[in-house]
Amino acid sequence: MEVHNVEITTSAVKPSQYPQTDIPEIAFVGRSNVGKSSLTNSLINRRSFARTSSQPGKTQTLNFYKVEEQVFFVDVPGYGYAKVSKKMREEFGQMIETYLTERPQLKGVVSLVDARHEPSEEDIAMYNWLTYYNIPVLVVATKADKIARGKWNKAESVIKKALEFDRETSAFQMFSAVTKSGKDEVWAWIEERMAD
Numbered sequence: 001m002e003v004h005n006v007e008i009t010t011s012a013v014k015p016s017q018y019p020q021t022d023i024p025e026i027a028f029v030g031r032s033n034v035g036k037s038s039l040t041n042s043l044i045n046r047r048s049f050a051r052t053s054s055q056p057g058k059t060q061t062l063n064f065y066k067v068e069e070q071v072f073f074v075d076v077p078g079y080g081y082a083k084v085s086k087k088m089r090e091e092f093g094q095m096i097e098t099y100l101t102e103r104p105q106l107k108g109v110v111s112l113v114d115a116r117h118e119p120s121e122e123d124i125a126m127y128n129w130l131t132y133y134n135i136p137v138l139v140v141a142t143k144a145d146k147i148a149r150g151k152w153n154k155a156e157s158v159i160k161k162a163l164e165f166d167r168e169t170s171a172f173q174m175f176s177a178v179t180k181s182g183k184d185e186v187w188a189w190i191e192e193r194m195a196d
């Protein structure tokens, strides 16, 4: 998609605050620092639209970005903050769970993992949870420029094995925000999901 127009529309912590439209939504999930804002900014051709690395401990909200009046990108706050309290973690989990399971407009989830490492326990838990609910998932392995091309296949198989990758519900893509490798493929997956 050629992107010219992006608006941040809404920040929400509960369903009554979600945008009241029928526009399809694609959510982005991943550990903090995995490269989520870099991916979304690449997709919309912006240097810094989506906030980068929001601070732990701050109020965490679902942020809805309207892209070309055609799709909402929903930035789900990064998981994996060791520092937040148990209560915050529970509220946060509840907010995400409610959104991901009760939102008809949600057409798919882009789940980010670091291409260089085995997925963390939280990455695996999130992925299992998404596939359990039959939510279409694109696993994006970020920072692919940090490993040699010759090792991409190996990285892909390590990630898929750890996740117990499910071909029925999921697709996989290597991505680099530095070289933009994988960007067209991520867009193609999003556009396919939007049309569903």
Ligand code: GDP
Pocket (backbone or CB within 6 Å): 030, 031, 032, 033, 034, 035, 036, 037, 038, 039, 051, 052, 053, 054, 078, 142, 143, 144, 145, 146, 175, 176, 177, 178
């Ligand atoms: P977020 O917390 O998931 O939104 O992560 P950011 O997008 O803010 O990225 C975290 C750090 O990783 C930043 O220093 C980015 O510059 C870096 N980063 C993100 N994506 C890439 C990538 O594809 N390649 C490289 N080399 N660095 C990246």
